[in-house]
Amino acid sequence: MTGNNTSLQTAPEAKIAIQTIGLCKDYGSLRAVDKLDLEVPEGQFFGLLGPNGSGKTTTIHMLTTLARPTQGQAFVAGHDVRREGVAVRREIGLVFQESALDRTLTVAENLRFAGLLRNLPTAVIRQRSDELLDLFRLSDRRDKPVATLSGGMRRALDMARGVMHHPRLLFLDEPTLGLDVPSRRGIWRFIERLRRDEGITVFLTTHYLEEAEECHQVAFLAKGKMIGSGAPKALVQSLGTYMVEIESEHIETIIASLSRRLGPCLQDGTKASFRIQEEQFDFLDLQAELGNRVQSVRWRRPNLNDVFLWINDPNLSGSVVV
Amino acid sequence: MMWRPVWGIIEREMVRMLRQRGRLVSTAVRPLIWLVVIGSGFNAMLGHIGSYSYHQFLVPGLLGMVMLFGAMLVSLTVVYDKEFGVMRLLITAPLPHYWIVVAKVISGAVVAVVQAAAFALLLAPFGYVGSEVSIGLLLLGLVATALACASLGIVFAVWSSTLDNFAVVMNFVIFPVFFLSGALYPVQKLPDVLKFVAVINPFTYGVDLLKHALLGSAAPLSGTDFGVLIDVAVLLGFTVGATFIACLRFSHESAAGLLQFLQTR
Numbered sequence: 001m002t003g004n005n006t007s008l009q010t011a012p013e014a015k016i017a018i019q020t021i022g023l024c025k026d027y028g029s030l031r032a033v034d035k036l037d038l039e040v041p042e043g044q045f046f047g048l049l050g051p052n053g054s055g056k057t058t059t060i061h062m063l064t065t066l067a068r069p070t071q072g073q074a075f076v077a078g079h080d081v082r083r084e085g086v087a088v089r090r091e092i093g094l095v096f097q098e099s100a101l102d103r104t105l106t107v108a109e110n111l112r113f114a115g116l117l118r119n120l121p122t123a124v125i126r127q128r129s130d131e132l133l134d135l136f137r138l139s140d141r142r143d144k145p146v147a148t149l150s151g152g153m154r155r156a157l158d159m160a161r162g163v164m165h166h167p168r169l170l171f172l173d174e175p176t177l178g179l180d181v182p183s184r185r186g187i188w189r190f191i192e193r194l195r196r197d198e199g200i201t202v203f204l205t206t207h208y209l210e211e212a213e214e215c216h217q218v219a220f221l222a223k224g225k226m227i228g229s230g231a232p233k234a235l236v237q238s239l240g241t242y243m244v245e246i247e248s249e250h251i252e253t254i255i256a257s258l259s260r261r262l263g264p265c266l267q268d269g270t271k272a273s274f275r276i277q278e279e280q281f282d283f284l285d286l287q288a289e290l291g292n293r294v295q296s297v298r299w300r301r302p303n304l305n306d307v308f309l310w311i312n313d314p315n316l317s318g319s320v321v322v
Numbered sequence: 323m324m325w326r327p328v329w330g331i332i333e334r335e336m337v338r339m340l341r342q343r344g345r346l347v348s349t350a351v352r353p354l355i356w357l358v359v360i361g362s363g364f365n366a367m368l369g370h371i372g373s374y375s376y377h378q379f380l381v382p383g384l385l386g387m388v389m390l391f392g393a394m395l396v397s398l399t400v401v402y403d404k405e406f407g408v409m410r411l412l413i414t415a416p417l418p419h420y421w422i423v424v425a426k427v428i429s430g431a432v433v434a435v436v437q438a439a440a441f442a443l444l445l446a447p448f449g450y451v452g453s454e455v456s457i458g459l460l461l462l463g464l465v466a467t468a469l470a471c472a473s474l475g476i477v478f479a480v481w482s483s484t485l486d487n488f489a490v491v492m493n494f495v496i497f498p499v500f501f502l503s504g505a506l507y508p509v510q511k512l513p514d515v516l517k518f519v520a521v522i523n524p525f526t527y528g529v530d531l532l533k534h535a536l537l538g539s540a541a542p543l544s545g546t547d548f549g550v551l552i553d554v555a556v557l558l559g560f561t562v563g564a565t566f567i568a569c570l571r572f573s574h575e576s577a578a579g580l581l582q583f584l585q586t587r
Contacts, residue, residue, distance in 0.1 A: 102406075113330050116333070119417075
C-alpha cells in the first residue's frame with residue numbers, strides 16, 4: 001500500500017477524484033453555494049471548512065447526488081453527478097451529520113443491510129463486517145441493538161457502514177459533531193487508519209477548524225463562496241509566526257499606535273489580534289510599550305481558525321493572500 | 323439485477339415485523355375483535371347468508387383488514403426512514419431511486435401476506451374458514467390484495483414528510499377504505515352513492531377476490547360482486563398505477579430513471 005501511495009504521489013498527473021466547475025445551489029431566493037470550483041486529487045485528504053450555514057453540507061449533498069446543482073458542473077470519480085447518479089453512488093461512501101442507522105436493528109444487521117444495499121454477496125458482507133467491527137472496536141457489540149450504543153460508538157458504526165463496500169471516496173459530513181473529546185480523538189484515529197489501510201480519498205467538512213490540520217488541502221467557505229484554499233501548514237505559515245491578542249479598554253488607541261508597526265489587526269469589541277511575521281520578535285519590548293493600559297496580552301502560534309477569521313474579515317480583505 | 327438491495331429492504335421489514343411484538347399481536351387481535359364482537363352481533367341479527375354464517379362471510383374482509391394494516395405499517399416506514407435518516411442511506415445506495423419504492427411495495431406485500439396467511443391458519447381450526455377453500459385462488463387473492471394495499475400506502479407515504487402527517491392521512495384512508503369495500507356487507511345491497519364509492523375502491527376487489535377463494539362463487543348469495551378476472555385486473559392495474567405515481571413523486575431522478583427503464587424494455 002505504502003509503495004503504491006508513493007508512486008501515485010510522484011506520478012506527473014494524479015487522477016482527479018472530485019472536480020466542480022462553477023457549482024451553484026439555490027434554495028428559493030437563497031444562494032447556498034455560489035460558483036464553487038474545487039479539485040481534489042485521488043488519495044487526498046481534503047477538508048471543506050467554514051461556519052454553520054456556510055454551504056458545506058449543501059456541497060456534500062450535491063457531490064453525493066442527494067441534491068441537484070442549480071448551475072455548474074460536478075464530477076465525482078469521473079462521473080457527472082447530474083447524469084450518472086447511480087455510477088457516482090457506486091464509487092462513494094457517505095457518513096452523514098446525523099446517524100443513518102436503524103435503531104431497531106443490531107450492529108451486525110445494520111452492516112448487513114448496508115452491504116445488501118450495496119449489492120455485496122453475503123459472504124463478503126460477513127467477512128467485511130468482522131474486519132470493520134474489529135477496526136472500530138465494536139466486535140463485542142455485534143449483536144446488540146444500535147439503540148444501546150453510545151454516541152461515539154454509533155458514529156464509529158456509521159463510518160464502518162460507510163466503507164463496507166471499499167469505496168474509492170469517503171464523504172464525511174461533520175464526523176465529530178456532538179461528540180465528547182475522547183470519542184472525537186477515536187474518530188480521527190479511525191479516519192487516519194482508513195486512509196492508511198484502504199488508501200481512500202477523504203472529503204471532510206467540519207467547523208472545528210483545528211481538527212482539519214491533518215488535511216492535505218483545505219478550502220474555506222463563507223456564505224456559500226470559497227474565500228481561500230491551500231495546504232493547512234502553508235496557510236498557517238503565510239499568516240505569520242505568532243498571533244498577539246490584546247484586550248484593553250483603550251483598544252482604539254493601542255490599535256492606532258501598533259498598526260503602524262505590526263500592520264492591520266482583527267478587532268472584536270475590546271480585543272484585537274495582530275500578526276507577527278518575525279521569528280525573533282521582541283515580546284518584552286511590546287509588553288513595555290503597552291504598559292498597564294491592557295487587561296491581557298497573550299501570544300501564541302497561529303492556527304487554521306486564525307486563517308479563517310483573517311481571510312473572512314471584510315476589513316482585512318487583501319491583507320492576507322491565500 | 324437489483325435483487326440484493328431489494329432483498330435487503332424486504333429482509334429489514336421482516337426483521338422489524340418479527341421484532342416489534344406489540345405490532346404483531348395487535349395485527350392478530352384487531353381482526354379477532356371484529357370477528358368476535360361485530361361478527362357475533364350481525365350473525366345474531368342476520369343468521370346465515372346463503373349457506374354461510376356471517377362469521378364466515380366476514381373472514382375475507384378481515385383477511386383484507388390484516389393486509390391493509392400490515393401493508394400500511396410498512397409504507398409508514400418510508401416516512402419513519404425519512405424522519406430518522408435511514409432514507410439517506412437508501413437514496414445514496416447505488417440503485418435508481420424507483421427501486422426503493424418498488425422494494426418497499428414488495429416488502430409491504432410480503433409482510434401483509436405472511437400476516438394474513440398466519441391469521442387464516444389461526445382461524446381455520448375454529449371453522450370460520452369455509453370448507454370450499456380454493457388454495458390457489460386464496461394465494462392469488464392474498465398477493466394481489468397485499469400489493470394493492472402496499473401501493474396505496476406508498477402513495478401517501480411519499481407525500482408525507484412527517485409521521486404525524488401520515489397518521490392523520492391514514493385515519494382518513496384506512497377506515498373509509500375498509501368500511502366502503504364490501505368487507506362487512508355485499509356491495510350490491512348498498513345504496514347507489516355508497517355503491518359507487520365501493521366500486522371505485524380497489525380494496526373492494528381484493529375482498530371480493532378473497533370471497534371467491536373462501537366462499538366459492540357458486541352460491542349467488544355468498545356475496546361476491548365481480549368476476550375473478552375483473553378483481554385481479556383491477557388490483558394489479560391499481561398496483562402498477564399507484565406504484566408508478568409514487569415513483570414519479572419520489573424524486574426527479576426516479577421519474578427520469580423510470581422513463582428510461584420503460585424505454586429500454
